[in-house]
Amino acid sequence: MNIIHIYLFGLGNVGSTLIKQILESQHFFKTHQGIELKIVGLANSRKVLTTADGIGDDWEQEFAQKSITRRSDAFYDFASSYVEVRIAVDATASKELSHFYPELVEQGFHVVTANKIANTLSQEFYDNLRLLLRERDLSFEYETNVGAGLPIVDTIRNLHKSGEEIFAVNGVFSGSLGYIFNRFSEEELPFSSIVLEALKNGYTEPDPREDLSGNDVARKLLVLARETGLKIEFSDITIENLVILDLQTASANQFIDRITELDKPLLHRKSLLQPDEVLRHLGKLDVVNKSLEVSLQVVKKDSPAGQLQGSDGFFEIYSESYASHPLVIKGAGAGKAVTARGLLSDIIKIAKSCPIVIYK
Known part of the structure; x- marks a missing residue:
């Protein structure tokens, strides 16, 4: 039995859903794949909990009662007493935590992340992290950086690696x-109310401006661009910001309080649509x-992008083998359940590739 110790950063929508999925699937992984997943570390921005036996269904109560003030080395101290494979899972949107990935690798942790920041920092940081991973023979998985649980990163990576x-x-x-x-193109609802509902349901980033500013999509583009071998920086991306200037520098709470100020400019753009047109937010990587x-674009309702429903993501990949007829990947591109399942898939990918590792 291959025992895997999981150290989870972030206990919000995605993190708590991942915990639920792991606990529900533990028997399956033991029985069918010979893998025992134990969540031995939990951390939010203030508190941390470690437990050698792994958490159970009462984890929220245990965390509330037994967690201690978070220290930067809490997981390192705990992990040093165990030889099991250790995987750090980042279910946050923290810029600060991303900068600590090299330190996690130095401490012998594989890394699984839904957080796009580390892959979109400077090219130097990106290259140095991968050099360190190779030196330590450790894995870094981030399928959920683009398309939640859709296999877009792996597809681009495998195409590139195959030449x-x-x-x-x-x-x-x-x-x-x-x-x-x-929804906005089809329903007679204020733009702000749809955004707030999306936030409540876990579709957007904790601060919806990350989505509305175009920065989140830009990071996804950059992740894929670097998978193709391009050396490029975030500042090289052309981004249309849908957040009005006055709200771009407001606090997160102020933005939510004043979010209705976005309604008028977006309603104007909607009013210009022809009956056979809809608005779609598109990313283009050349x-x-x-x-x-x-950018936000007008597309025909009967186009592939125009026919999308719900939170579906849609990707067209043009390459040597798919020059005239692109490789298309389509499906649920957001939501806590599919993102958590994508993280779990990455955890299993690492677990299956690693026999017991002895840490010295």
């Missing part, structure tokens, strides 16, 4: 914005010309 030249990747990169604009663009 396939990738020309372009286009589509609806944000299930969150897909959900918002699918690998050949090293061009990345994020």
